[in-house]
Amino acid sequence: MKEKKPGRIALFFKRGKWVDYTFLLPAVLFIAVLMIYPIWYSIDMGFRDVTLKNFVSGDQPFVFLKNFQAVLSDRFFKNALGNTFVFVFVCLVFHFLFGFAFALYFNKNFKGAKWMRALLLIAWMNPTVITGTIFEWILAGDIGILNYMLTSLGIIPHAINFLSSAQTALGSIIFANIWVGIPFNMIILLSGLQGIPGELYESAVIDGAGAWRRFRDITWPMMLPTISVLFLLGFIYTFKVFDLIYAMTKGGPANSSQILSYYSYEKSFTMFRFGEGAAASNISFLIIIALALIYVHISKKEDVAA
Amino acid sequence: MTTYKFAHRYGKALQSLLGLLIVLVYLFPIYWMIVSSLKTSGEIFSNPPTLFPNELYLGNYLSQLRNSNLYLYLKNSFIISVCAMIGGVLLAAPASYALARKPIRGIGVIMFLVIIIQMVPSNSLVLPLYAMFSKAHMTDSYVGVILANITGSLPFVLLLLRTAFLNVPKGLEDAAAIDGCSNWGTFFKVMLPLTLPSLLTCAAFAFIFAWGELLYALVLLPNQTYWPITLGMRTFISQYGTDWGGLMATAAITSAPILLIFIFTQKHIVGGITAGSVKG
Numbered sequence: 063m064k065e066k067k068p069g070r071i072a073l074f075f076k077r078g079k080w081v082d083y084t085f086l087l088p089a090v091l092f093i094a095v096l097m098i099y100p101i102w103y104s105i106d107m108g109f110r111d112v113t114l115k116n117f118v119s120g121d122q123p124f125v126f127l128k129n130f131q132a133v134l135s136d137r138f139f140k141n142a143l144g145n146t147f148v149f150v151f152v153c154l155v156f157h158f159l160f161g162f163a164f165a166l167y168f169n170k171n172f173k174g175a176k177w178m179r180a181l182l183l184i185a186w187m188n189p190t191v192i193t194g195t196i197f198e199w200i201l202a203g204d205i206g207i208l209n210y211m212l213t214s215l216g217i218i219p220h221a222i223n224f225l226s227s228a229q230t231a232l233g234s235i236i237f238a239n240i241w242v243g244i245p246f247n248m249i250i251l252l253s254g255l256q257g258i259p260g261e262l263y264e265s266a267v268i269d270g271a272g273a274w275r276r277f278r279d280i281t282w283p284m285m286l287p288t289i290s291v292l293f294l295l296g297f298i299y300t301f302k303v304f305d306l307i308y309a310m311t312k313g314g315p316a317n318s319s320q321i322l323s324y325y326s327y328e329k330s331f332t333m334f335r336f337g338e339g340a341a342a343s344n345i346s347f348l349i350i351i352a353l354a355l356i357y358v359h360i361s362k363k364e365d366v367a368a
Numbered sequence: 369m370t371t372y373k374f375a376h377r378y379g380k381a382l383q384s385l386l387g388l389l390i391v392l393v394y395l396f397p398i399y400w401m402i403v404s405s406l407k408t409s410g411e412i413f414s415n416p417p418t419l420f421p422n423e424l425y426l427g428n429y430l431s432q433l434r435n436s437n438l439y440l441y442l443k444n445s446f447i448i449s450v451c452a453m454i455g456g457v458l459l460a461a462p463a464s465y466a467l468a469r470k471p472i473r474g475i476g477v478i479m480f481l482v483i484i485i486q487m488v489p490s491n492s493l494v495l496p497l498y499a500m501f502s503k504a505h506m507t508d509s510y511v512g513v514i515l516a517n518i519t520g521s522l523p524f525v526l527l528l529l530r531t532a533f534l535n536v537p538k539g540l541e542d543a544a545a546i547d548g549c550s551n552w553g554t555f556f557k558v559m560l561p562l563t564l565p566s567l568l569t570c571a572a573f574a575f576i577f578a579w580g581e582l583l584y585a586l587v588l589l590p591n592q593t594y595w596p597i598t599l600g601m602r603t604f605i606s607q608y609g610t611d612w613g614g615l616m617a618t619a620a621i622t623s624a625p626i627l628l629i630f631i632f633t634q635k636h637i638v639g640g641i642t643a644g645s646v647k648g
Contacts, residue, residue: 081551082470089463089526090478097485097519100496107496118502167390172383178391180634184398187630187637189580191598192619195605196401199612207400207417214416241397246641253642302489305582309602323491330495331587340495347492354487358480 104347107340114334122337129341133329139342141317142325145232149239149321150300156240157296158289161247166281168248169255179248186245194309197238201225201310228318231311235319238306243299247292254288255281287360294357298350322346401623405429405616412613428617438618440593441600445579445622447510448596452517452578453571459518460525461567465555467526468533469541486523490583493519498587508591516584521574528573528640532566533559569636572629579626597622 108129110122133139168179185193200208203223212218224234258280266276304323307313313320313328320328326346330339392399404412405428406421432438466472467479497516498507506512536559544554560567585599592600601618604611630637 078551079471082466082472084552085462085466085470085555086472086478089459089522092459092518092522093481093485096497096515097488097493097522098481100493100500101488103496103499104492107499117499164390168387170383172380172387174384175387177634178387180638181391182394183634183638183641184395184627184630187576187626188398188623189582189598189626191580191582191602192401192623193397195601195615195619196397199404199616200397200400202610202612205413205415205417205612210415210417241394244394249638249641298487298489302491304491305580308582308586323489326491327494327583330498336495336499343492343495347488350487350489350492351484354484357487358483 101347104340105344107337108344110337112336112340114336117334117336125337129337130345133338133341133345138317138320139325142320142322145319146301146321146323149232149236149303150297152236153239153243153300154293154296157243157247157300158293160240160244161292162251164244164248165251165255169252179245179252182245182248184245185242190242190303190305191309193242194238194306197234197241197306198225198310201234201237225311226315228315231315231319235303235306235310238310239300239303242306243296246299247296250292250295251285251288254285257288258284291357291361294353294360298353298357301346301350398623401616401619404612405620407613409611409613428613429621432614432617432621435604437592437600437603438597438621441595441597442621444510444594444600445596445598448514448517448585449575449578451510451514452521453574455514456518456521456525456574457567457571460522460529460570461560462552462555464526464529465533465559468530469559482523482526486527490516490520490581494583494587497584501588507588508594510594513584513588513594513596516588517578517581518574520581520584521577524577525570525574528570529563529566532563536562565636569633569640572633572637573640576626576629 107122109124109126111125111128112122116122164179164182168175168182200206201224203209203221203226206221206224208224209218209221213221222230224230262280262284263276266280271279302323303321304327307319307321307324311319313324322342323346326339326342328339329335329342333339403419403421406424406426407418408423408425408427411418411422411425467475472478493516497512497519501507501512506515540558540562541554544558549557579596580598581596582598585594585596589595589599592603597618601615601622604615604618
């Protein structure tokens with residue numbers, strides 16, 4: 063890989079190396095203008111007083127941390143932050159449990175296993191707004207199928223308005239989001255399972271290890287890197303859920319199902335407090351970037367070759 | 369020995385059966401959407417609810433198809449999704465080729481940025497994009513929302529295609545170069561045809577992403593004439609109160625392209641998800 067370097071810049075043009083960079087140019091320009099610059103724009107906006115009046119033109123005074131103070135002392139922000147962590151935590155736990163169970167089951171070598179696990183992915187591919195609308199119907203207060211099943215099984219005495227009651231709204235969204243995320247977890251975990259060399263199990267069987275011991279001593283430790291990556295990705299994906307909330311509750315009733323992504327949307331686009339909205343979304347952004355950095359760190363360690 | 373074989377064979381069949389049962393129970397919401405869309409409004413309110421419609425009633429679909437707004441929304445969704453798909457793949461393909469095969473300086477930094485930027489949620493980008501597009505008079509236009517949609521799929525497509533280009537045998541490019549193919553010529557004539565399956569997978573991903581996207585449309589398109597179906601179908605709720613049959617018919621119509629694309633590309637998509645998100 064050693065290269066001699068007589069006159070780098072001259073060589074760059076003479077050998078036509080610049081042509082290599084023309085391949086990159088369009089995408090790099092796009093990312094710079096429509097992704098990196100907006101991130102900068104958003105950070106900047108978080109430090110300015112931006113309202114409907116000065117949004118498009120006019121002076122946007124620099125107010126430093128005022129927006130952040132306003133947001134951090136807002137009890138609705140605290141409420142949304144608390145909900146976000148409940149939402150993310152519960153979703154991740156169930157995503158993982160069901161995802162792993164499904165992965166272990168559909169990793170078995172039976173007829174139809176392949177297309178069955180592909181079919182399960184439909185839940186994940188379907189537009190989330192549509193999924194939200196379907197769950198709205200399933201959970202409907204009077205005639206929803208879930209209420210029918212629960213009341214006829216005697217689990218609840220009478221129908222519950224799942225989406226319009228503050229006790230159940232967040233839980234309902236969690237329920238729907240668990241459903242959406244399971245297949246993704248299953249697929250990632252499956253790829254991990256398939257990466258475990260079969261000989262390990264074969265020799266374990268010869269040594270007389272039972273199913274549980276094989277799981278505990280081979281599957282689990284071999285899966286740990288995949289699992290840690292999955293939890294990080296899952297956190298990021300769950301943290302930014304918006305469509306389900308928009309479709310099912312719009313954050314209500316009484317902000318009971320509001321999470322950060324919806325909070326910052328409302329600040330900006332229903333209250334038109336753009337500065338505070340930017341500050342709120344920058345806080346989420348910070349959390350996500352921190353996790354993304356950990357993700358890159360872990361996945362680099364995991365496979366150096368890629 | 370024979371009893372063992374017997375148990376083994378039926379054990380496998382039992383496993384398939386249980387697998388099928390899991391799939392059926394799990395996908396019940398999708399089934400419920402389709403079944404509800406095929407019920408008369410009388411049957412939809414019936415107690416107990418019917419698990420299978422008494423008769424296959426197409427009235428919900430017919431009445432939705434008489435709604436001219438539905439066509440408008442579907443047309444918009446197609447325009448936005450197809451353009452975002454083409455744009456995303458066109459931008460990503462040459463770049464991911466260079467990232468896979470060319471001695472680019474700073475390649476580590478670029479890859480790092482792409483992976484990080486893939487994680488940035490649309491919630492964080494929507495406000496600044498709205499501000500930028502407002503200033504450029506690009507809200508209420510296809511262009512703005514298409515560009516926004518490309519931001520959603522570009523990093524993912526870049527990573528996925530790079531893996532595909534990495535897997536093309538090295539010798540082929542050299543052979544093309546000897547035959548006098550230029551840099552871009554090699555790319556178009558040799559590399560693109562060789563990675564066609566991956567290109568199609570990426571196109572499918574980009575389309576599916578844009579078709580299901582909501583937030584950018586919600587913010588960047590105040591005017592109904594540009595709304596995609598994901599945004600437009602929500603108006604049918606207030607419009608019809610609780611016409612669940614009609615709503616589920618619209619939901620089924622909206623899901624149909626995704627389900628169709630998925631059925632034809634599922635093998636590649638399953639691989640793509642793991643390649644794009646874990647390996648990076």
